Amino acid sequence: MPRRSTTLFIILILLLVILFVLDLLIGSVHIPLRDILGALFGGDVDASTRLIVLDIRLIKAIVAVLAGIALSVSGLQMQTLFRNPLAGPYVLGISSGASLGVAIFILGMPLLGVATNSTLSSVGTAGAAWLGAALILAFVASVSTRIKDIMVILILGMMISSGVSAVVQILQYLSNEEALKSFVIWTMGSLGDVTSSQLMLLLPAVLIGLVVSVAVIKPLNLLLLGEQYARTMGLNVRRSRYLIFLSTTLLAGTVTAFCGPIGFVGLAIPHIARMLFCNADHRILLPATALCGAVVLLGCDIISKWLTLPINTITALLGIPIVIWVVIRNKSIV
Numbered sequence: 263m264p265r266r267s268t269t270l271f272i273i274l275i276l277l278l279v280i281l282f283v284l285d286l287l288i289g290s291v292h293i294p295l296r297d298i299l300g301a302l303f304g305g306d307v308d309a310s311t312r313l314i315v316l317d318i319r320l321i322k323a324i325v326a327v328l329a330g331i332a333l334s335v336s337g338l339q340m341q342t343l344f345r346n347p348l349a350g351p352y353v354l355g356i357s358s359g360a361s362l363g364v365a366i367f368i369l370g371m372p373l374l375g376v377a378t379n380s381t382l383s384s385v386g387t388a389g390a391a392w393l394g395a396a397l398i399l400a401f402v403a404s405v406s407t408r409i410k411d412i413m414v415i416l417i418l419g420m421m422i423s424s425g426v427s428a429v430v431q432i433l434q435y436l437s438n439e440e441a442l443k444s445f446v447i448w449t450m451g452s453l454g455d456v457t458s459s460q461l462m463l464l465l466p467a468v469l470i471g472l473v474v475s476v477a478v479i480k481p482l483n484l485l486l487l488g489e490q491y492a493r494t495m496g497l498n499v500r501r502s503r504y505l506i507f508l509s510t511t512l513l514a515g516t517v518t519a520f521c522g523p524i525g526f527v528g529l530a531i532p533h534i535a536r537m538l539f540c541n542a543d544h545r546i547l548l549p550a551t552a553l554c555g556a557v558v559l560l561g562c563d564i565i566s567k568w569l570t571l572p573i574n575t576i577t578a579l580l581g582i583p584i585v586i587w588v589v590i591r592n593k594s595i596v
Contacts, residue, residue: 267539267546274553278327281560285323286315288567317458325456325464326563327556329521330531332468332513334555335475335548337528338535339506342482342544344416347588351514351528354419354507355398358426360518361449363394365430368445369437387448388460388519395515398422403507450572451522453563464520471512475548478505482544524559525574526581531555533584 286298293311300307301315336351344353352358367390402419409415434442456464481502484492489499514528535551536542562576569576 264541267541267550270538270550271553274550274557277557278553278560281557281564282323282327285326285560285564285567286319288564289314289319318454321456321458321461322454322563323560324461325453325521326559328464328468329453329517329524330527330555330557330559331552332471332517332555333524333528333559334531334535334551335472336510336513338532338544338548338551339475339478339482339510340528341532342485343503343506344413345485345488346416347533348529348585349416350526351510352423352518352523353416354402354510355422355426356395356511356515357518357523358423358430359394359396359398360391360515360523361394361430362398362426363390363392364448365433365445366390366394368448369433369441388463391519392515395518396511398426399507399511399515403504448522451524451574451577453521453559453573455522456520460520464516467512467516471509471516472552474505474509474512478502478509479544479548482506482548486542523574524577526577526585527555527559530581530584531558533588534558 283295283298287293287295291314293314297305297307297311298315299305301312302320307315333351337349340349340351340353341347343349364387367386402415402422405415405418409418434445437445481492481497484495484497485499485502492499492502517524531554532547532551535547535554538554539546539550541547541550558580559573559577562573562580565571566573566576
């Protein structure tokens with residue numbers, strides 16, 4: 263590994279630790295660092311402080327790290343697979359599928375006269391989002407076995423997203439005010455709505471997705487040179503494509519299910535990693551993108567708490583300039 267890459271990895275890991283601690287420190291209630299460390303390591307602190315640190319701030323910080331890693335890695339995979347710098351984790355319709363699942367659950371249940379309590383609503387929203395994302399991706403994956411051109415699959419994903427969005431708009435039009443408000447809040451994205459029991463579902467799903475993404479590092483490197491070259495090198499392109507789709511669903515689909523759609527992270531972070539490391543090898547680029555995603559989303563979470571703004575607002579303000587820079591730099595894509 264080049265010395266530059268080693269140095270950058272060390273800096274990113276240090277930044278990750280510093281921002282993680284800062285994320286635990288910052289909140290509406292001031293808690294000294296001594297008390298936070300006491301709550302984390304079983305020290306003598308009062309029950310309310312322990313509750314705030316362990317059940318709220320710690321879970322939110324862990325979710326920020328997991329979401330940053332998951333969305334960034336899935337975005338990197340999509341950009342490599344489609345050979346398009348503006349591809350992101352949601353190009354296959356994952357976000358739209360999740361939105362449809364949530365819309366049917368939040369907006370459709372009241373229309374059918376079905377009442378839900380807060381616990382069922384929380385679990386049902388996450389489950390409906392994941393199921394919607396998984397069903398859309400299963401459809402795309404089944405169609406992709408009959409289609410060789412990857413750009414046709416990209417267009418298919420965009421068409422599915424448009425169709426699903428139309429259905430969601432119909433449900434919004436027919437829903438009542440309270441249900442519509444709940445749905446709009448979900449679409450804003452939030453890292454703070456995940457409970458400890460939900461984290462136990464989020465963590466293994468993201469870890470499995472990361473294991474699959476590590477398994478396709480070699481195919482991703484071959485796909486950089488084009489599918490035709492990859493086939494001549496003995497790569498089973500359809501199998502690799504299916505594994506990448508599976509990894510993207512587990513990563514982006516699970517995060518979207520529990521946190522709502524968080525924009526621009528999967529699109530912008532891979533470009534930040536490429537700029538920093540000046541390397542296209544996914545053996546370096548994938549862990550670099552994961553670390554950058556965790557650091558950036560932790561930073562965005564700190565800013566959102568400081569300014570009391572939705573996390574999507576902060577990620578958009580970060581991501582839009584990078585997307586504009588990518589478009590200007592790659593004039594051939596417009």
